[in-house]
Amino acid sequence: MNITIDINGKNVSAAIEPRVTLLDFVRDVAGLKGTHAGCEHGVCGACTILLDGEAVRSCLILAAQAEGSQITTIEAVDGTARQPGELSVIQDAFCEAHGLQCGYCTPGMVLAAKTLLQHNPTPSREQVREAISGNMCRCTGYVQIIDAIMLAAERLQGRNQPANGA
Amino acid sequence: MKSASFDYVRPDTLDAVCSCLASHPDARIIAGGQSLVPMLAMRLARPSLVVDIAHIDELSAIRDDDDALVIGAMVRQATALSDPLVATHLPLLAKALTHVGHPSTRARGTVGGSLVHADPSAEIPLVAVTLGASLRIRDANEDFEFNAEEFFIGPMLTMIPPTACLFEICFRKPTSANVGTGFHEIAARRSDYALAAAAAHIEADDAGIVQDLRLAIGGISDFPQRLPVDVNIDLSAGKTNLGSNLTTAIDAALDSIDVVEDMHASASYRRRVAAELARRAVDDALSEIAQDLS
Known part of the structure; x- marks a missing residue:
């Protein structure tokens, strides 16, 4: 069947089998490899993307179901075109707080964090834990990831800006 | 972890869903897909046809019916969780929904999908049984309903006929303040x-x-x-x-x-x-x- 999906503001069309998941569509048709394939049955959260602004698991959605929705992947995490290597506030906070080691879970973690901070700009640590409860990390032990999201929340509110704006 | 092949249709009326189900005995309905897609990936389910009910508008509404709150089968769990009518009239459902999956599965998973999937440990079926909700079902252009207490008959087993589609769930509002x-x-x-x-x-x-x-x-x-x-x-x-x-x-x-x-x-x-x-x-x-x- 022919499918057209808006991915990061660009319409991507392809003739695919109905069994193709949104994850495989994003990686193999759109060629965006930042979305990681982990368990492919909805357990690990590595394939998290934003569908109409909400974090979802792309392995649990058929590409056909996503027609008409707007998809955002890690490549366009803050909606603006960036040069390779240029980071959004949340990504930068993950680097600074050592919120990643091998990096496999990181795109999913960053997008789960983005959804959380959109709904709740000042989350408690407990709320952060709940927001990333569906994302597995086998390296960090999660503590630094929570630190990173708390740091990102603070920065997104501009609370670490110098008082005089200098 | 790739599904076996299947055909996919996206009907826009409930009756069209029923006729798809009637013509394909092994068809499966997909609502949010948070239970079905893993079953497809693990090939525990191998339907010849997947019927997507997400484009039938009336299935996604929450309706205030005086003495009852009626939740469309396709209402997402996250939508129900943030709905003020649910918070006011069905506090138990609101409480239970915070335990359903994770934020990222609640964004897609539906109230009706969880009920017909009938996992023995699922929260929404437990709430439906507690409150004695009525599950309204259409089969071959005929509507009927089950009380939640008689709907679940085993692990992943319900009274719903294979050719039928759950379209809404009726929860009686509390009568006392x-x-x-x-x-x-x-x-x-x-x-x-x-x-x-x-x-x-x-x-x-x-x-x-x-x-x-x-x-x-x-x-x-x-x-x-x-x-x-x-x-x-x-x-x-x-x-x-x-x-x-x-x-x-x-x-x-x-x-x-x-x-x-x-x-x-x-x-x-x-x-x-x-x-x-x-x-x-x-x-x-x-x-x-x-x-x-x-």
Whole structure:
């Protein structure tokens, strides 16, 4: 069947089998490899993307179901075109707080964090834990990831800006 | 982890869904897909046709029907969780929804999908049984309904015919102003499948006399079940400790339930935990009412 999906503001069309998941569509048709394939049955959260602004698991959605929705992947995490290597506030906070080691879970973690901070700009640590409860990390032990999201929340509110704006 | 091949259709009316199901005996309905897609990926389900019901608008509405709140089968769990009507009239459902999956699965998973999937440890079926919800179903252009208590008949097994589609769920609103609810579950990890869960919905009159005590357990047997506890509770003098009558009644009700055992937990563990969670759920519900009355 022919499918057209808006991915990061660009319409991507392809003739695919109905069994193709949104994850495989994003990686193999759109060629965006930042979305990681982990368990492919909805357990690990590595394939998290934003569908109409909400974090979802792309392995649990058929590409056909996503027609008409707007998809955002890690490549366009803050909606603006960036040069390779240029980071959004949340990504930068993950680097600074050592919120990643091998990096496999990181795109999913960053997008789960983005959804959380959109709904709740000042989350408690407990709320952060709940927001990333569906994302597995086998390296960090999660503590630094929570630190990173708390740091990102603070920065997104501009609370670490110098008082005089200098 | 790739599905076997299937065809996909996206009907825009409920009747069209029923005719697809009638013409393909092994067709499966996809709502949010949070249970079906993993089953497809693991090839536990190999339908020839997948029928997407997301484009039938009336299935995604929450309707206020005077004495009932009617939730469309396709209403997403996250939508129900943030809906003010659900928060006002179905506090038990609102409480339970926070335990359903994770934020990222609730964004896609639906209220109706969870009910027809009928996982024994799922929260929404437990709430439907506790509240005696009516599940409205269309089959070959004919509508009928099941009470949640008679709908679930085994693990992943319900009374729904293979050619039928659940289209809405009717929850009776509380009749009393003094309502208390409690929901507790225990799982190996946050939001994992519950090893045991308990839900309580209690209504009391203005004098503080409990008129309706609904208690049910999930996760410990093949499907969620009511625990009949017939105890007189008077909150007029403020809330006291749960009487030994109530504790005995919960234990006695649990005695008649066939508790399952698997590699995750023994039957004895599940029974003991269920008793404690049931007590806590009732305790929370009574505390809420006592607070309202004082």
